[in-house]
Amino acid sequence: MAAMDRPPVRALAVALVGAALVSSGCRTSGASSPSRLSVGAVFSLTGPGGVYGPQQKQAVELARDEINAGGGVHGSLLDITVVDDASDKAQAAQQTERLISQEKVLALLGPTLSNSAVAAHPIAAHARTPMMGVSNSGFNIVGPGCTYCDGWIFRDSVSEAAAIPLTLQHYVDAHHPKGIALLYPNDDKFSVDGATTLKQAAARLGVHLTGEIAFTKAETDLAPYVTKAVQANPDAIFIASLGGIPAKVMLTARQLGWNGDFLGGQGFNSAAVSKQAGGAGRGAQSASPFFAGNDSPATVAFVKAFRGRYGADPDQLAAQAYTGVRILADALARTARTGDLAATRRRLRDALAATTIDTPLGPFRFTADHDVKQTVYIVAMDGAGGYSLVASVPPAS
Numbered sequence: 001m002a003a004m005d006r007p008p009v010r011a012l013a014v015a016l017v018g019a020a021l022v023s024s025g026c027r028t029s030g031a032s033s034p035s036r037l038s039v040g041a042v043f044s045l046t047g048p049g050g051v052y053g054p055q056q057k058q059a060v061e062l063a064r065d066e067i068n069a070g071g072g073v074h075g076s077l078l079d080i081t082v083v084d085d086a087s088d089k090a091q092a093a094q095q096t097e098r099l100i101s102q103e104k105v106l107a108l109l110g111p112t113l114s115n116s117a118v119a120a121h122p123i124a125a126h127a128r129t130p131m132m133g134v135s136n137s138g139f140n141i142v143g144p145g146c147t148y149c150d151g152w153i154f155r156d157s158v159s160e161a162a163a164i165p166l167t168l169q170h171y172v173d174a175h176h177p178k179g180i181a182l183l184y185p186n187d188d189k190f191s192v193d194g195a196t197t198l199k200q201a202a203a204r205l206g207v208h209l210t211g212e213i214a215f216t217k218a219e220t221d222l223a224p225y226v227t228k229a230v231q232a233n234p235d236a237i238f239i240a241s242l243g244g245i246p247a248k249v250m251l252t253a254r255q256l257g258w259n260g261d262f263l264g265g266q267g268f269n270s271a272a273v274s275k276q277a278g279g280a281g282r283g284a285q286s287a288s289p290f291f292a293g294n295d296s297p298a299t300v301a302f303v304k305a306f307r308g309r310y311g312a313d314p315d316q317l318a319a320q321a322y323t324g325v326r327i328l329a330d331a332l333a334r335t336a337r338t339g340d341l342a343a344t345r346r347r348l349r350d351a352l353a354a355t356t357i358d359t360p361l362g363p364f365r366f367t368a369d370h371d372v373k374q375t376v377y378i379v380a381m382d383g384a385g386g387y388s389l390v391a392s393v394p395p396a397s
Helices: 007-014 053-069 089-101 112-126 158-177 188-203 224-231 246-256 271-281 297-310 317-333 341-353
Strands: 036-043 078-086 107-110 129-134 153-155 182-185 209-215 236-239 260-265 285-288 357-361 360-365 378-379 387-393
Touching: 007 317, 036 089, 036 224, 036 317, 053 078, 053 297, 053 317, 078 089, 078 317, 078 360, 089 107, 089 112, 107 317, 107 341, 112 129, 112 188, 129 317, 153 297, 158 188, 158 236, 158 378, 158 387, 182 224, 188 209, 188 224, 209 224, 224 246, 246 260, 246 271, 271 297, 271 378, 285 387, 297 317, 297 357, 317 341, 317 357
Parallel strands: 036 078, 036 107, 107 129, 129 153, 182 209, 182 236, 236 260, 260 285
Antiparallel strands: 285 378, 357 360, 378 387
16 A cells, blocks of 8 residues: 555554553454454463563453454554463464464464464464464574465564573673683573574684573473572673573572673563562562653553553563564554455565554564664663663664
């Protein structure tokens, strides 16, 4: 569609609605119709990823309701079915298949975890249905290493391969550490990818690793592993993990009397994780594509709307999920729809690739590989469930 057709949706990305919102239920109807556009979202509302999924669900519902309250997408209401994969890759695959084949969705968001994405995304690609990872930062989610993507998989989440080196570089420049210890579960894709990235970045920067300590994510007692890390006398402990593990490591290390710094990947960037860590996590640094204190109009409006509805600041996971809906709505506004579902999905895929909008993550567009290129913020846990800004790093030219 021509550019003149776009402003009703694009304007919402900058100046969010102040009008009353429509119903916030998880699901409002079935398959797409002339009056409704059906989208699916596969999130981890329970299980280890349950510290991330609930804010994703809240953000998706906020974006949907704002769009619908503003007249929808050219008069068609946006209908989003949110399902729980329980942080299980098999369930993520099953839910993805069901939403595509039974609910006849035009596109999907998710899953929450990279470990689940490698099971769900191939199903969407095989079914020729666009699917956007809104929190998948592991290796080969998109790009040349994704052997099944075939142009159908996107993500609006910054990769750990981009984020972790920025965190380490900033810390090295500021503190000149003599050594860093690495802790990670070796049975989780996100964590293993993060650990690999950290080791590569450390080698490039000449940072000595005082220990590479692996465990499994099912272990409940991490004290032996944290003790080993502390005894290696590092300046910082890098935690490549997600869910409740980062906070557990921080609390245990402080109980052992360790006073060094914590660094980590994007598993740090949930308000739930920061709150769990509390004072033990104060100062813990990570890289994030979102900072709630950013003064851009889209960020200010999003934070105000989220805070007004839910009584709390949104975190990175919420911002990425919200942005995912905005991106889909913008692309749907540029997609010619017919009764042919396969053709509409194909046109939507092409429209997504041409996205250029303002979002709470900043000015947004996909790379040729359907990845994202944007400013990244180095943030630190504030000890009270939030984050403070340490530095901002613009995208490489």
